[in-house]
Amino acid sequence: MSQINRREFLTRMAAGSTALTAARKASAAKAPASARQARASSAGLAELAFRPLPLGAVKPQGWLLRQLRIQADGLSGHLDEFWPDVGQSKWFGGQAEGWERAPYWLDGFIPLAFLLDDPNLKAKAAKYIDYIVAHQRADGWFGPYPEDAVTKRYDMWAILLADKMLVQYHDATGDERVLKAVERSLRAMLTGLDRTPLYDWGKYRWFEGLVPAFAVYEKTGEKWLLDLARKLRDQGFDYAAFYAGEDIAVPTPRRGLWKWAKHVVNTGMAPKASALSWRLDRRESDRAFAAKMIEILDRYHGQVNGVFTGDECLAGKNPVQGTELCAVVEFMYSLEHLLAAFGDPFFGDRLERVAFNALPATFSPDMWAHQYDQQVNQIQGTINPDHMWTTNGPESNLYGLEPNYGCCTSNMHQGWPKFAAHLWMKTPEEGIAAVAYAPSSARFSSRGTPVEVTLETDYPFRESLHLSVQPERPARFPLVLRVPAWAEGAVLKIAREDEIRLKPGTFHRLEREWRGTVEIHLRFPMKARATRRYNEAVAVERGPLVYALKIGESWTRVNAGKPHRELPHGDFEVRPTTPWNYGLLLDPEKPEADIRFEERPVGEKPFSPEGAGVVALTKGKKVPAWRPAHGWAAEIAPGIQDSKEPVETIELIPYGCTNIRITEFPRVR
Numbered sequence: 001m002s003q004i005n006r007r008e009f010l011t012r013m014a015a016g017s018t019a020l021t022a023a024r025k026a027s028a029a030k031a032p033a034s035a036r037q038a039r040a041s042s043a044g045l046a047e048l049a050f051r052p053l054p055l056g057a058v059k060p061q062g063w064l065l066r067q068l069r070i071q072a073d074g075l076s077g078h079l080d081e082f083w084p085d086v087g088q089s090k091w092f093g094g095q096a097e098g099w100e101r102a103p104y105w106l107d108g109f110i111p112l113a114f115l116l117d118d119p120n121l122k123a124k125a126a127k128y129i130d131y132i133v134a135h136q137r138a139d140g141w142f143g144p145y146p147e148d149a150v151t152k153r154y155d156m157w158a159i160l161l162a163d164k165m166l167v168q169y170h171d172a173t174g175d176e177r178v179l180k181a182v183e184r185s186l187r188a189m190l191t192g193l194d195r196t197p198l199y200d201w202g203k204y205r206w207f208e209g210l211v212p213a214f215a216v217y218e219k220t221g222e223k224w225l226l227d228l229a230r231k232l233r234d235q236g237f238d239y240a241a242f243y244a245g246e247d248i249a250v251p252t253p254r255r256g257l258w259k260w261a262k263h264v265v266n267t268g269m270a271p272k273a274s275a276l277s278w279r280l281d282r283r284e285s286d287r288a289f290a291a292k293m294i295e296i297l298d299r300y301h302g303q304v305n306g307v308f309t310g311d312e313c314l315a316g317k318n319p320v321q322g323t324e325l326c327a328v329v330e331f332m333y334s335l336e337h338l339l340a341a342f343g344d345p346f347f348g349d350r351l352e353r354v355a356f357n358a359l360p361a362t363f364s365p366d367m368w369a370h371q372y373d374q375q376v377n378q379i380q381g382t383i384n385p386d387h388m389w390t391t392n393g394p395e396s397n398l399y400g401l402e403p404n405y406g407c408c409t410s411n412m413h414q415g416w417p418k419f420a421a422h423l424w425m426k427t428p429e430e431g432i433a434a435v436a437y438a439p440s441s442a443r444f445s446s447r448g449t450p451v452e453v454t455l456e457t458d459y460p461f462r463e464s465l466h467l468s469v470q471p472e473r474p475a476r477f478p479l480v481l482r483v484p485a486w487a488e489g490a491v492l493k494i495a496r497e498d499e500i501r502l503k504p505g506t507f508h509r510l511e512r513e514w515r516g517t518v519e520i521h522l523r524f525p526m527k528a529r530a531t532r533r534y535n536e537a538v539a540v541e542r543g544p545l546v547y548a549l550k551i552g553e554s555w556t557r558v559n560a561g562k563p564h565r566e567l568p569h570g571d572f573e574v575r576p577t578t579p580w581n582y583g584l585l586l587d588p589e590k591p592e593a594d595i596r597f598e599e600r601p602v603g604e605k606p607f608s609p610e611g612a613g614v615v616a617l618t619k620g621k622k623v624p625a626w627r628p629a630h631g632w633a634a635e636i637a638p639g640i641q642d643s644k645e646p647v648e649t650i651e652l653i654p655y656g657c658t659n660i661r662i663t664e665f666p667r668v669r
């Protein structure tokens with residue numbers, strides 16, 4: 001979103017009365033009786049702008065299908081087979097970790113299994129869910145909840161997470177036992193919170209409990225579920241109050257103090273509190289807070305890949321500070337909630353930026369290994385006792401099984417599957433909205449008429465998108481399309497009709513009677529942008545993609561003797577084999593004059609250096625003064641650098657395709 005649009009957006013949010021809201025109200029007023037009745041069943045909760053489709057209704061295609069298959073054939077599909085903290089979890093009757101790790105894994109594994117419609121993965125999910133449900137106690141607590149916790153303090157976080165995970169399984173299967181199990185668990189929590197109020201993780205993640213509470217409420221209409229939601233909010237941490245203070249602006253000092261309120265994973269999760277709390281009682285302050293929170297994070301800790309630093313607490317804008325993988329996937333899930341609740345295209349733009357850049361970058365291309373922390377300027381990932389993380393350890397940017405700590409090993413799985421499941425959402429008028437773009441199809445029903453929508457595209461590596469709408473019989477409903485804020489000159493064309501120009505940063509609405517198969521061509525022109533970053537560095541962007549220097553890589557296996565590191569799930573250091581210390585010669589005001597973009601076939605592994613579907617060629621020079629320090633790229637003084645080195649053509653590839661990279665470049669004379 002451009003600065004102007006961004007300001008407009010914040011003003012609109014603050015005013016609480018938006019063109020979008022007005023349009024939505026107008027269309028709601030015209031909605032037929034059936035839609036109004038459907039909504040009346042959830043009269044206690046504010047209506048969503050867009051309703052996510054049931055899990056399984058969206059099907060990945062093209063490169064997205066390949067990506068999910070890579071994920072299933074990597075760590076996600078196999079973790080329970082060799083990693084005790086999941087496979088032998090107390091949740092499944094074992095003796096290993098019995099808190100967050102197994103529910104975390106299932107939270108991503110379940111949508112992965114149903115999006116791929118893979119019988120083996122679905123059978124595995126069923127086995128574990130059956131065990132959890134069958135071993136729920138008569139008092140409503142799940143198996144791993146300690147027997148004496150009814151009288152002692154117990155951090156409720158893992159129960160919030162487990163219930164959130166279980167409602168996804170119910171959504172995919174309609175299994176009533178699972179919904180009942182969640183209802184009993186939430187009922188136990190309602191009184192449990194009086195005995196032992198939220199603290200620590202539960203206190204900072206209270207809003208996660210609203211996800212299952214709302215899901216059950218929408219099925220049953222039981223008012224106590226809203227009482228539970230309010231109780232969680234009352235006992236939970238108030239992020240809006242914290243963000244009104246000054247501490248949020250301060251980067252955590254290196255080797256500094258770990259703080260709950262600045263913990264990067266809590267930070268990634270918290271924006272959804274805005275949407276969930278708003279649904280409870282429609283407070284405009286709640287609606288406004290999400291955009292404000294993201295704006296504050298961007299200002300003090302934001303990175304060009306769409307996320308913010310935190311290694312492991314918020315760490316400022318320096319591109320060598322890290323971002324924990326858990327925060328990446330949690331921020332995406334928050335954005336999916338915000339997009340559904342408020343229907344603002346800004347959240348869709350941000351979701352794509354995170355999904356296509358920060359998410360894939362932090363995995364090895366085969367998704368058998370991941371990092372704990374990724375860096376925007378990351379010249380190597382090595383065991384580094386001399387590191388400069390704020391509180392994380394020396395192995396944090398290795399690619400491995402459980403570098404630094406095993407939370408990301410169990411929580412990383414939700415990123416791609418939940419993104420895929422949220423590409424299409426239903427509108428209140430029984431239409432369909434494309435809120436984020438990747439090759440996919442979706443089936444939904446518009447007032448009883450089954451409809452299939454399909455998107456064929458290599459977006460984000462291409463500018464053109466080919467949509468088709470196919471109702472089983474003629475049906476009238478809106479098709480709503482997000483037009484990214486960067487897409488100046490975006491156009492839409494339906495055969496034999498005039499081309500329609502689309503306004504960037506809006507949702508475009510096509511309402512008509514659809515019959516037969518209607519083919520729609522969309523083009524989102526991607527113009528090169530050079531954005532100013534930390535210390536006057538520049539980063540190259542085009543469309544939703546950020547570009548980074550392609551660096552030759554040498555991978556070395558390490559920690560081979562450690563438990564569970566048998567290949568293919570080993571630990572690896574990555575070192576550069578080609579120079580990285582380049583400055584760019586481009587003019588940031590007219591970057592398109594100095595960069596040439598070339599399309600390449602999108603690879604079998606779409607997010608790998610070899611598989612990059614587009615490359616950018618530009619001119620630069622080595623900056624000899626720019627050297628490693630502490631095993632990282634040193635900080636370079638602001639301003640234009642001197643270099644007597646020859647001018648070279650340098651190749652940039654999408655950030656998400658890199659494993660090591662330079663993304664924020666100094667400029668050279």
Ligand SMILES: [Zn+2]
Nearest residue numbers: 324326407408
């Ligand atoms: Zn983590």
